[in-house]
Amino acid sequence: MKALRRQRALADYTLAALARRKVKNLALVGVFSLVVFLLASAMFFASALRHEASAALEGVPDLIVQHLSLGRQGMISEDRIAELESIRGVSKVRGRLWGYYYDRVSGANYTVMVPDGGQMPAPGQVIVGEGIPRARGLDWEGAPLFLSRKQGDLNRFDIAQIYSSDSALLTADLLLMNEADFRAFFSVPEGVYTDIAARVRNANELATIIDKATSLMPDERFVSRDDIARTYMKLFDWREGLMVALGAMAMLAFAIFAADKASGLSAEEAREIGILKAIGWDTRDVIAMKLWEGGLVSVGAFLLGAVAAYAHVFWFGAPLFAPVLKGWAVIYPDFALAPVIDGSQLVTLFLLTVLPYAAATVVPVWRAASADPDAVMR
């Protein structure tokens, strides 16, 4: 009880001390929060990107077969489905229809797909990703979506549903329609597909299956799940790399800030410590008081920075990092990343900012407080 009252008295004094140096402490909280904001934003962003990557990989087939014509991908014949099914170990072979549509109205590219099972849109209806209604200014389901491939050819689709998914980065520009509508819209004849997807029973046999398939279909290209994973990771890694670079810069700024704090006390602070020591405060009382002070400033600033970073990344779509994300896409600026927080990263950030700051605060105080008060005051 006595120890509790002592801590309360020290905390009271700390609050009064913080209030006394309002401007300085607010500036301190501002700088600290900004550093945490940048670091946490980079961290949340990177973590969300990783989540997008792994969510995207979840639905990826074990093997994709593409037809190459003049070194570029062309439509593949449905005969290949039967050939592929004839290879032992291959299961669930299906042709996929997908492509890109450039929407002149919004200036955005949409990814148009025929869904594989799941919700198949009825004829004349589409299911769209969250970004498309936004790009078109349509914000309710059932609204007509007019798409035109050439002048005078206006196709009406009704938005049956707005697609929401955990992976907004990959589904924001998605437009799902049924097979007949897809073929009609893109003038794709029956009997061909964009590519063929297959599952294999034993992932360890994938290389053997690809060998067999290659000799059976020498004109086709075989892309394994690992190849796709590598591509995705490259796609996300360079973005995450930029975030890490930004984080490193913020960390450096913080290190300079902490080093400056650790380098010493102002004459006024040293004198105050001397007075407190002279009137009977123990070294540990002074350190406890300064820990309270450092703790209130750093934990407060950490929370402020972390909450601001959360809002920045997950509510406002990380406008500071938009140039990194946008790339060529027009539709992406308004997308929202799925809120994913890596707890261990947040704890690491806490340990990397709050603890060094507390240590940086305490070291010079400990030096001053362990000297004779007479020496400190002189």
Added chain:
Amino acid sequence: MISLSDVSKTYNEGRPNEVAALRSVTLDIAREGVTVFMGPSGSGKTTLLSLVGCMARPTTGRITLDGEPVSGLPERFLTELRRVKFGFVFQRFNLIRGLSVLDNVMLPAAPLGEEPKTVQARAMMRLEALGLAEKALMPVEVLSGGETQRAAIARALVNDAPVLIADEPTANLDTALTHRFLDIVAGLRDEGKTVILTSHDPRIIAASAVTAVVEMRDGKVVEVRG
């Protein structure tokens, strides 16, 4: 009884700016009296006061408090002594700006872990005795010179320390306030407290409340009267 035996204090020892502030001082300071260290600036009065009040350690020599050696004690024991045995009034009073008079007076009790109400009552009692009760909640910046000094005395006495140490307490005070301070000192002496002051103010040295005068020059005690 506070005794100093062959005490010397050298600042910045071994450096080019080394200063021998005290040289072989041997002195006994009686309990329940008023002792004044007098002498010109640089004579070592404040250094002697710091050593007596356990705010600094002698370079050589021995200091005892009621027969117990204190000069070699680790810092935490010296802090305990400062908290329990001594109350300090600094030359510039050193109240913490931005805090109220009452908060300043309660400050030495903060590490004791006492019930806040008890400490507050004790602080108010001291402020009342020194005529400052009505200014308790005001920030210290608004106090006059005399009031600041009395607030500093109240702070020095809040833990009921038996020894009050004051460095040049009347240096910035006019005659009326100096007499008021001497009345306070006399009152403390009557309460049974020991008061140790530094001063070169003749009004202090001649005051009836003063029981001993230690004259210093160039870091040495040249005469002890009383």
